[in-house]
Amino acid sequence: MKRTSRNSEMAARLREALRAPATLDVEDPTVREIVDWLGRLMCLEGVPFGYLVPDPQMLPDESIRFFSVDDNWITSLVDGAFSIGRSTTGTQGNDKEAKLHRDARAAAGAKLHHRRRRKLGLAPAVVPSRYEGVLSGFVLRTAALEVWPGMETRGYLDEAMQQPATLLRFDLLAPTLAIGLFVGTVQNITFAEPSETLHFGIDLPNSPHDAPTKGLRYADSLEGKPAGDTLFDKDRNPVTAPVPMRDAARGVVDIAGLATSVQKTLLDNGGMSAQTNYTNAQFALELVEGVQQVLFRIDLAESKEKAR
């Protein structure tokens, strides 16, 4: 009698011990591997595209769609991944598995900001905000991705574009299909041409009889304007310098003449101070044509999903 009750008591204690939640030791290399893999999954890497966009009508050619990531979907996904090695069925091992899930996701979330920088081989940046569990982003299908594969994107968490959002993922899933993920709810997303396509050029006139011109910028920080801002004259028109051509038919620009013309126009309109030594550096600054940038403003509405 005594033995049986002792046995059953032992069995009960053993069951309890096995069910007790375990702590996750993030220094353990096995745990680190698990957390890294989990970080990948939380960024939706490895998820087939058909699960993300089930119907091709949702993302036709030449379109962009914005979204926020469903945290419940990620929870289900991660739970499915953690079901390996689950020795109990039903709800018996619930506390233990739940704690593992929460700890692992918290550990992966803490490293989420640095994922992309680690992939790019850069040093970890100062993290602007904690990971609150919200990810948002865009899916883009356009031929522009093929023409400018070095396209750059930036996200901002606020309307005034003061708080940059950490870019979690910007991958080309196909030559014309890209997905971008930011940490937090982005309100502004910009796309820009690759910055190395910064180029030099002049403004061609609308009619071939007029001479080409070049819009000028401030060469020094003057009148409260930083160097690089567009130069305006007293009537708020952009200041332009005439471009002399050595051979207009062949399109050969008279570079020395252009340099002089730019210098004179800058001095006349207060774009450069008279003490500045005018060199090819200032000339290059004036000749640069910027890259184009497109801005999207997003307003993600908050709503509660009704229980079905």
Added chain:
Amino acid sequence: MPHTTTDPIPDLDGKLRFGQFYAPPWESGDYSFNATQSVSHAGEPGVAPFSDSFGSSLTFEVTGPRFSIPPSYFHVQYPPSGGNGEYSNVLPHVVLTVKTLPWQRNAMPPNPDPEAVVATETDYPWLAILVFDSNDPAVPQPVDGDVSQLLPANLPANTVSYSCLQLETGETWQDSTGAVHYAPCTYIDVPGDLFTAIAPGYDELRWLSHAREYSSDGDSGKAIRALPPAAELSVVVANRLPAQGSKTTCFLVSVESMGAYLPPARLAPGASVRLAVLSNWSFGVLPDRSTFKDYFDQLHISLPTLQVPSAPGIGAAAADALKRGYTAFAHQTRQGAQTVSWYRGPLLPYLNAATFSPSFGSADDLLRYNPQTGMFDATYAAAWQLGQLLALNDKSFATALYNWKLGQTREAANALEREALEQQLSLPPGTLLRGDTPMHVQLMQAAIKPALARALANQDKP
């Protein structure tokens, strides 16, 4: 020779900075270094006067690209090679990763007067870009040859090339049989009048090259690769605009010591100029090609979020479901029944509160059923199943997770066993620690030995 710039360098948002030049510490070429020491003594009673000088000389070469440039030196060629676009207002340019390259040699004609001092402090760069389009009478074709064809002895009649060309180390060598070899190079022959019309002038060269410093915080938001964090680059710009509707070819040529032939100097009629080509690329200039902004202006944005456009005539409930991002799929249940169920991906058109608490036993736990419509919502069940499949697919992750869980279970069981033993043997808790010594050794030391000692002590007592 080293120049320092004290000119203020214009800033542009702190991210892009233009400079006049990056001066190389040494210009490329052959140098000889002579050191002489004279020792003399006027003479003293008892010491004969003497005057001696001792010298030593050393020659060394500073090599730099001269007739060819490795492809890794090029960062960007704009307009891009093989591209088509609205480039009719663009001056083609080349960005080089070696920041001192355009100023390693100069375009000044060599001065026969050895005493002459370099007249100006600005070294004119030796790189220029020649732009030809298909409307030109004779677009030169690059010829692959070697450096010997640039020597004055091997030039065809009425052709000018680099004046007083002196080959440096590495450009010519003799092999074991005594035959002379020359380094390979590519060159073009440009008709004289075309050259005078389109080449940059001698005093224009310095405006066409500049230094650029680019810095960013590292992640520039690119899809493929990011630029290196800070780059000091040099840029060479052309002086001719591409003509619209034609195929334009650009050549980056060396104009070292060609100063006498550059415009506005006129060449003899019928002469042609032979120049070494360091790089060439071509692109098409077409009107009405979309710019970056045009592509984005054309994007469909009427439905800004991921949803299937709802056809007119469907019910309100279905339209509402579609607006939330659901799609309907044919569903074959495990029992064999055919039904239609809802599915939605993780990319929602609105913010969703995180309400789920793990864990779930199986995918079926997450299958939701709406008795009013009689349809399942397979969203989360599909996600769970996908997670399990992805984990199983990745062997290393699956084994790591399994081993970790197994290890945890074993740990718990061992801890319980230790606790039970301690209780039974009335040991203070924590004696049987998990350590390097095996359990039975610890037991011996902690329990058996003292018990034995006590027993023996009791036995000794009468």
